[in-house]
Amino acid sequence: MQSIVHIALVVKDYDEAIAFYTKKLNFNLVEDTYQPEQDKRWVVVSPPGSVGTTILLARASNPEQESFIGNQTGGRVFLFLNTDDFWRDYEEMVARGIEFVREPQERPYGTVAVFKDLYGNLWDLLQLKEDHPISKRMK
Template sequence: MIQSIVHIALVVKDYDEAIDFYTKKLHFTLVEDTYQPEQDKRWVVVAPPGSAGTTILLARASKPEQEPFIGNQSGGRVFLFLNTDDFWRDYNDMIAKGIKFVREPKEQSYGMVAVFKDLYGNLWDLLQLKEGHPIMERMKAGHS
């Protein structure tokens, strides 16, 4: 059996400001931006550069009860994990672009990590996993 997680939905306030943040500050690729007139919404998908795995569906809050979750989808915990092949390159680029880090870089047993906020306040780990880490081995083997 082969299965994979294709998208993770991230509730956003505005499609265009979210696209701007992810493509210009994090260098994500805009994979799809399709208007769905029957639902008066857009299907907006972004992905990290060079990634062939899971993508992020930018889902605009469409009901009042969804709005409180913008920026707090995980109750204040780190929600998403962005692995990189060069931690310091990306960390320094993100700092230069005004991204706020709430936990400074730290060497851990699994690799280098720092925590940043996206434009709405969701917490992300920026990390560079060490060679031999099980996730790195899965990626080498072609699994997502």
């Protein structure tokens, strides 16, 4: 069996990224370990209740990496945050100042809206319908 453990997200600053993900998105800080031999930190966050893939907040370490902060996928939606209650999470995120760039819509696969993270990466907030293949896998 194999699984994807982390997705690396290039960030400008560890502490501002941690603050955004833990305070604005209500994620859990899973790990924050200093690695002195490389003068960097191993910072991992995940949504509350998540048991799958986590996000590794990786500080850009050179100009080439810095150029990808906020645009890791060329302007496409990069990450997909599934929820069991779309409207609860949408309203909480709006109240915390999250910027939605596409309003909620009903789609054949579920309810979805697009928001930006602190650097401009695009995310889908979505609640998949119960008969969606991914929803069936999560049960």
